[in-house]
Amino acid sequence: MLWEDVSVLDPSTQRPAVGIRDVAALARVSPTTVSNVLSGNRRVSAATRERVHWAIDQLGYRPNLSARNLRVRRAGLIAVAVPEIGVPYFAELIGHVVQAARERDYTVLIDQTEGRLEAERFVLSGMNPGMVDGILFSPLGIERVEYENRRDSTPLVLLGERISGGGVDHVAIDNVAAAADATRYLIERGGRRIAAIGHQEREGGGTAPQRTRGYRQALDAAGMSYDPGLVVPTSKYHRRDGALAMAALLDRGTRPDAVFCYSDLVALGAIHTLRERGLRVPEDVAVIGIDDIDEGRYSTPTLTTITPDKVAIARTALELLFDRIADGSREPRQIVVPHSLTVRRSA
Amino acid sequence: MLWEDVSVLDPSTQRPAVGIRDVAALARVSPTTVSNVLSGNRRVSAATRERVHWAIDQLGYRPNLSARNLRVRRAGLIAVAVPEIGVPYFAELIGHVVQAARERDYTVLIDQTEGRLEAERFVLSGMNPGMVDGILFSPLGIERVEYENRRDSTPLVLLGERISGGGVDHVAIDNVAAAADATRYLIERGGRRIAAIGHQEREGGGTAPQRTRGYRQALDAAGMSYDPGLVVPTSKYHRRDGALAMAALLDRGTRPDAVFCYSDLVALGAIHTLRERGLRVPEDVAVIGIDDIDEGRYSTPTLTTITPDKVAIARTALELLFDRIADGSREPRQIVVPHSLTVRRSA
DNA sequence: CTGAAAGCGCTTACAG
């Protein structure tokens, strides 16, 4: 089928799709010139520019991004891969990423791994070639070696995961310090039997083991002994996991006077169980979380928590990503974003 | 620069990018055949197929989507445009959309309008041509006429917004009925002074006016009079808006015995204020919301709410969208998704 | 300041 034979139709509407050639023809210039008017790459005389703009308006022309991307080898798209968008922490973080990306004329594509290993491997392999220019990745199940054996070269920045190997860009809060801060606060306000909910055994030290380490550090520093019976692992960090873990703790006869939860959602779940059992928060049991999601500002009681600077995480991650896109071979950087303690009512 | 002169380099890594031609050369077949092996569009002899697969593995080849998209005029991408990803209702809905889209080999791109008019107009204009195959759009500020004057032909499905004109595909719950159900439930359990929080004046009847209508209907049906002093408008549906509206109501001396909130977030904010003022929920004031976000299962008290079938909304919307992608000129359909009442503790 | 031509990496009639 030749161009001259049949006009190109948009398959979905049967309306003619207008391309750069149509604009060029109408403006009586070459496609080159139209392209230059659009990109601003080359000086174009005012008269010509005006004619081109007129033709563009006339035809309602809008450049085809697939074609441009194919040509310039840039997709204008970055992917954010997280376990679940429905988890408020990720939803809020993605909101900031989308906003920061827009400022750079990038669009954000969402990938939800649900912690599935194949999904995470797909992310590591750069997703579909040519589809995205870079990836922000919050991993869950994948092992550290897999990062190191990564063959794909798509720029990638890890979110919230501290890979001690250091072969990959990443941005995170200092999880050990954050957990220690939370625990120390519970100690300072009188906690003597402090439970920890959210531990996970992971190779190569993921977020959870780091938080457990911080918890132990704070205990040590206060001269308090570490009681493994007070540490409850959870496989995920949903409200449900917090609620069930708290119930399990209580059911086995353990009565902590304070609980350090590895996420706000876990904390909210734990509070739910405590109140159902008739225990008062914080009077009987103080509860602290990590994440500072909006929900904790309005929950009953309002949630004391560790506040990571989510805006900084989003912006820093994008900065690392764009740096890496610009220079694929520069040294990987690991950036630690500040966190703070936000005291509300629950502890 | 000719192909033969210099091998093509991936700009970010300086590693050679492998294309279909490399695979073809290594497998000693034509690119056509490689393409056919990949797509399954044509029968390929077992021996050839094997050689091609071997070559693909050997080179780690993965097809370039921009090129494919350019050729087949399909992006494999749909956009979801919502006011804010950080709002749990949207986050949960998007999670379902992402999942349903994956089953169809589609990827989801996020657009956050924040209710900005230009952002919403950009969505209506189909975003960037060739970038997405279709759009799921949850509008906020845009006027009805703008849909009708829409020039762009990108398939688009409206989410949660009932455009009475009916010129556009959309899927939503029956907002009038949902509000009436909520209000009737409050009446049945003894409410006599029932406030409504979340009203908005909008042209052409958006979600908010419909809910107000349902509220009034239920009042009428019970023979109760409508008191404008009990209806509080809010500009947004965040926790904060609910909290402030509730405070305003109380501050002006109004003491409802029940509150119908136009979203769960508003309800949670209202509860926050009530408890801060020492009022018991539901004993002093019963509160009901709409959305059934996960948060309401664990809040204190747990939240009674109207549950829209979010999975159905996501799947139906995608179905409409794919139908429209397949046939751009079919009659627009307006689909009503079921909702139900979920009774928990707050009312 | 402007244009003709090549090519980004695919797929798909057309031909055998």
Next chain:
DNA sequence: CTGAAAGCGCTTACAG
């Protein structure tokens, strides 16, 4: 069962 060639809609050296 397989291949040569055209073309998707752009951008960018190259040339003037």
